[in-house]
Amino acid sequence: MLKKEDTIIFGTRNEPLVTKIKALLKPKPMDEIRDPRERFDSVKEVHAACGIKISAPNLDLVVPGAPLRVVHGDEAELIEEIKSQSQVNIELDKDGLYIKADTIGSLEALVKESREKGINIRKVEIGNISRRDIMETAAINNPSERVIFAFNVKILPEAKEELIKSEVTIFNEDVIYTIIENYDLWLAKKKEELEKKRREDYTHPGMIKFLPEYVFRISHPAVFGVRVLGGRIKVDMRLVDQEGKSIGIIKGMQLDNKPITEALQGAEVAISVEGVTIGRQIKGGDIFFTDIPESDARKLTLMNVLNDDEKDVLNKIMDIKRKTNKFWGM
Structure with missing residues (x-):
């Protein structure tokens, strides 16, 4: 159960954050919505299983897919629990491509599918694609690893500008299998181009x-x-x-x-x-x-x-x- 004024802990990209619920907003039934601006009812408490919208300070820091807990007992113990559950525990490679996704679950799913295809992964992160992501990927020496897999995320405006100037390739789709398939086609073509370029440097038989x-x-x-x-x-x-x-x-x-x-x-x-x-x-x-x-x-x-x-x-x-x-x- 969640109640207004409950103290809650939720996962962020850094340390878990403690805050207090200011409002619980429950969606109105469709037949009761007269004004699009009045889609929710403010309630004092909700029970499982109910879809709600929470109003509280610093919720912009929450990681999609990270756990949320109500503080009833040892706050320090809950913080450690949330911290361990919010971490993305994925084994990374020294070289490989970069994966970004909108939630922890989708990130783990994309990593799993990539691993099954034998794709090396050097970095993973939740969130939209930033200019820093493009610049960091553009600095990779191997042309076939200047790649970002993006699942259900946006490319920020400054990142789009940087992307135009770079040799980075982004596979941004809302279906994981489409990302992998498009990457396989691109990689085959890239290898053919690189082989052709290498051939041009030498006299062939x-x-x-x-x-x-x-x-x-x-x-x-x-x-x-x-x-x-x-x-x-x-x-x-x-x-x-x-x-x-x-x-x-x-x-x-x-x-x-x-x-x-x-x-x-x-x-x-x-x-x-x-x-x-x-x-x-x-x-x-x-x-x-x-x-x-x-x-x-x-x-x-x-x-x-x-x-x-x-x-x-x-x-x-x-x-x-x-x-x-x-x-x-x-």
């Missing part, structure tokens, strides 16, 4: 065959058709033959008379190569490989970003290089 029926220019530069047998080729890559001899640099590439910068396995494209003459240094049917720097070969092997087809081409290139340097790429 590629193997091509000179198609003899497609000779467009003999030299200065030589222009001819090729089929990509494995891996990929890009403009500005240097080519070598099966003996490791330098052939020249791919200066341009076209597919269906349109310039392109990259061709993958299975593609048939026209390339222009500077520094070679068809009929002298090269001829139709020849096989060429991308000339990978030794340091790039080592890094690509360690990074484990190559698919099986690219690994096979890299091994062929290593075999060619080791004809003159048996420790090449090791």
Whole structure:
């Protein structure tokens, strides 16, 4: 039972707070509401189970979902009880994303679902998303962890301004499963983007065959058709033959008379190569490989970003290089 003037204790984000009930407001039956401003009756006491609105000092500090107790006995003992029940006891990771929710219960539910998906969590908190939350998350080194899961909370105006300037991604939904699903889709796309960016920093393995029926220019530069047998080729890559001899640099590439910068396995494209003459240094049917720097070969092997087809081409290139340097790429 709750009574007007009862002393109550409730949980906050910090220490439990003690206050006194100034008014108990009970919702009127729907058929008695004439004026929207008069939706409640002021009552002296209420019993379980009854939905009520409490008027008391400092209620703005209450944590949604935290317990509330009426003081009848040892106040200090109740404070300790409320304190332990108001704490969010969640094991955190050193790295991971940030979770915010509107209540303790929803926070725990979102954490549980995230854990089941193998998602690391570095911080959890109840409340709306602030500018500080955005700035703190933006400082994370790992781009895939600059993420906030937000359940049933608002993004404060100053946080929205900061969000525009940052690389933080917020998944703000009122359904937990939707948050997880959207995050999975985003993460897959993010990993693809990061892998592509990492690939661009290194010369990748590629193997091509000179198609003899497609000779467009003999030299200065030589222009001819090729089929990509494995891996990929890009403009500005240097080519070598099966003996490791330098052939020249791919200066341009076209597919269906349109310039392109990259061709993958299975593609048939026209390339222009500077520094070679068809009929002298090269001829139709020849096989060429991308000339990978030794340091790039080592890094690509360690990074484990190559698919099986690219690994096979890299091994062929290593075999060619080791004809003159048996420790090449090791």
